[in-house]
Amino acid sequence: MKGASLSPGDYVYFKSRVPLHKISVGAKQWRYYDFGPKDVPPLICIPGIAGTADVFYKQIMFLSMKGYRVISIDIPCIWNHHEWIHAFEKFLDAINVHHVHLYGTSLGGFLSQLFAQHRPRRVKSLVLSNTFLDTHKFSAAMPWSSVVSWSPSFLLKRYILSGIHDGPHEPFIADSVDFVVGQVEALSRDDLASRLTLNANAVAVGALFLSDSFITIMDTNDYCAIPQQLKDQVSERYPGARRAILKTGGDFPFLSRPDEVNLHLQACRR
Template sequence: MADMLNPSKISSMFNAAVGIPDRKSTLSQSEEFKSFRSSFPLKNVAVDLHEYEWRYFEGGDKKTPLLLCIPGASGTAECLFRQLTGLCPKGYRVVASQPPPYYTVNEFVVGMDAFLDHLAPTEVHIFGASLGGFLVQQYCVHRPKRVSSIILCNSFCSTESFTNGMMTPMYQFMPTLVLKNIILSSFNPDQVPVPVAEAIDFVIEQLDTMGQGDLSSRLTLNGTSGTITGLKMEEEKITLIDSLDKTARPAELREELWRRYPNAKKASVRMGGDFPFLAAPEEVNLYIEVHLRRVGVTVNLPNLEPQQGGVEGQEMTAPPPRPK
């Protein structure tokens, strides 16, 4: 099928991640990504006593509320570039971030405090993907007054399904190649639409930029037993974005998240895979905009043409996929 990528192609992408020569990803070689890199400089800041550095890209007016984006276990700040290129031109302040190696929730909370102090937002809304969404919920439990709203993308409220009591303490001692293979083993090897395949390809390429500490800390957080309890945020300020096609996250975790936040807004992406923010950015960015408008975030762009037929009062459904 012309719009699908077969398993042999996925296999070649896996080879690239473990050091077997292969081509660069389509997205990283695209004019879109090259334009992003020329428009948004990479920033690094050490914010805590350990001098761990957060990597991030930033765009938008610093006087407007901040949308902070946090990737999942296999993601880098670059993996969220389409949120910057899609939302910043519309007047939103967006930061695509990559946390340093934190091995416990408490370390993450303290580091996030310091990072937000550095960014100094007027108010903060957070988009968290997968593990990033779980950590966002944990942060809101510990700092209930600091975050105004959250968007959870393909996320979960419990790590019990990923917990491996024997293996988890060993991640920090494993070599980088072994850790990469553990992450790659969770990716979908079946036929997938081209945008989903290109997103996987890009993420795999980004894995090569991550060090042993980055990978081992993400796997440790993902594999440490934990459940979200005591989150006091009003559910009207929570949006759940989920891919409807096959993902690494078990379906029961999505259902558990829906049960945990029954009054949260729910949005679906028909073909987004594990990385809908990369594979279906128009849909995900639309849902982000709807969420931000609903919680009171406004932007001032006098030359911005109004959209025909509002979406705020409608059920959140995905627009048609991009034609190939």
């Protein structure tokens, strides 16, 4: 597996058009993109452990042209799930956003569900991709989670990247892996440690007040780092959710299958 040595042309164009915002809210530093009309509730994209605000650049560029406001965030250094709920709410208040649509993948999907559970009046819809309902399996698989905050950066990166399938891939999936690997390389030790801690703290999503009709489950049918059993639990929890199954796409369909992902994201907002 190699890091992305050259940025894709469409990403270079994106960086030239869409400014990166940075804001301090209390002790948290938020890094995010915010593009599209400001008079509609935004779609907020929340990445997994290996993701950054940049991984959703294909959604930002396409959906903003269709009249959607898209906000893509980095998960800041947050170490437990209660802290996440309060910090994310304060972030929304700081950027003057009340109602949101959430698109979360992997850890981001789990955090999206937790926020919807505890702040139901703020969440209009959920799109959950390759995600899970509780973290007990990850907690059991990571017995060293109590010392993760003291672990060196290279070990944390190695652990995260070991969960990303290293080929052989179709070229479009290989490109998506390379892009995300490049994003992981740019993350700080605290970023990596806090995300792994969030993923390993044993917590489960409780009942949501949001109707299943406002939930979309968008999963890939090929290789994914999230075990199929955990993805099946999500489908069983929300039997009335809209299903959007992609035949291929790997762990990062928003990069490898952006046209299909973007169509499903538009459909869930109608």
